[in-house]
Amino acid sequence: MPVGFSPEEMQRIDAVVEKRRRVRQGEALYNNGDDFTALYAIRSGFFKTCVTSNDGREQVTGFQMAGEVIGMDGIVNDNHNCSAVALEDAEVCVMPFTMIEEMSRDLPALQRHVHKIMSREIVRENGVMLLLGNMRAEERLAAFLLNLVQRLHARGLSQSELVLRMSRDEIGSYLGLKLETVSRSFSKFSEEGIIEVRQRYVKILAPDALKKIFNPQTYV
Amino acid sequence: MPVGFSPEEMQRIDAVVEKRRRVRQGEALYNNGDDFTALYAIRSGFFKTCVTSNDGREQVTGFQMAGEVIGMDGIVNDNHNCSAVALEDAEVCVMPFTMIEEMSRDLPALQRHVHKIMSREIVRENGVMLLLGNMRAEERLAAFLLNLVQRLHARGLSQSELVLRMSRDEIGSYLGLKLETVSRSFSKFSEEGIIEVRQRYVKILAPDALKKIFNPQTYV
DNA sequence: CGCCGCTTTGAGGAGGTTCAAACACAGTGG
DNA sequence: CCACTGTGTTTGAACCTCCTCAAAGCGGCG
16 A cells, blocks of 8 residues: 555545455455456455356466455456455455545545556566466466565565465466476476475475576576 | 546546657557656557567567557556557557546546556456467467457448458467467468458458357357 | 568477376365 | 375376478568
């Protein structure tokens, strides 16, 4: 959330953010087609968002963690275009979008903040498109791990150890790979001593090797 | 642009939109890294937007035509995250973003409009991710052609004939395929009597067949 | 006409998928 | 306590799609 508001302003902002909602592991915060009413700020827990083609193929479009905002997909058509499912028990702030719009008319800093959040999502998706369109399996997985650990580190967690909240299948869906390919790539990294893997526990032993895989040119 | 404004409001909106800029074929409207100052509404012409990885791989993230707005990628970091290149001579409205923000504080309908445009872009990119992550070459190309012709049709052009503004290479980059694969898929469609192709001229002979390829399940 | 960029087409190869089986681990119940 | 089940993961082998490399074709323009 942005900073630099007066006490009264903070009070108004708090009002938007006061409503909470708990989502249990496996439950959806919202589903494709649901009416759009609010954006959600994740207070705790871990989500995946995914879209589905009408013949049933699913694409995970992102994994979101505490501090991130989801639901922007619903604004265009007043109903959600994707589903957000909790990968672990979670709590979110429900921020009614009409209130956000109302307030951001009075508070330029908030307005700018909202715009930045949406723009950040556009830029993130540009990056995923680059990954899906150009990278090979191991590059994708390296990029994924580096991104994940970097975000976790920004939240005070380790920059080398992590416990994946999602299955191989969900990683594969996000990266445009089959779960077997994800598993094989994990094994390969492990054999090469780059990471240590035991199920969902991952320890990054050689972050530079991962970065080199992700972006070969830089290190040649 | 939204509707339902009073005369004075329209006047203010016109002021935002009054500045024009011409971009010749092959020139960039903005480049990756450029300072972000404005959004651009395309008045005429055709653009591609693309991101580049630091080892030089390029991913076309979209093709944009008259009536569409580009530049939202620049809002987060106050500089552009991708490049927008004209594929044919083009003219855009330069809409300074500070003016957009200022005005949308006064005009809720404009504010909502801005939000929708950004949300639409997020949703569009979700769709591309689904395409890149799940579809095979011919499905991608079918989806691409159908999307293109639908957008052209919405602008009063034919719903069966079109002239591609982009090369096979650019189509391939957008679809996560090599140009040869794009070319082969075109040829395959042509052999099957689904389309007629001569270089960049394409005529869709059997739109239903294309739709069937794009989304097999629906027609089984 | 001859050059150049783009496109088409072919042949061979690589990376990822598919199918299948075995394994790990958590939870359940005898 | 341990076998039993179910879900998720790993690993192997065969296959397929798409990529790579190469050459020829097309079309526009000086």
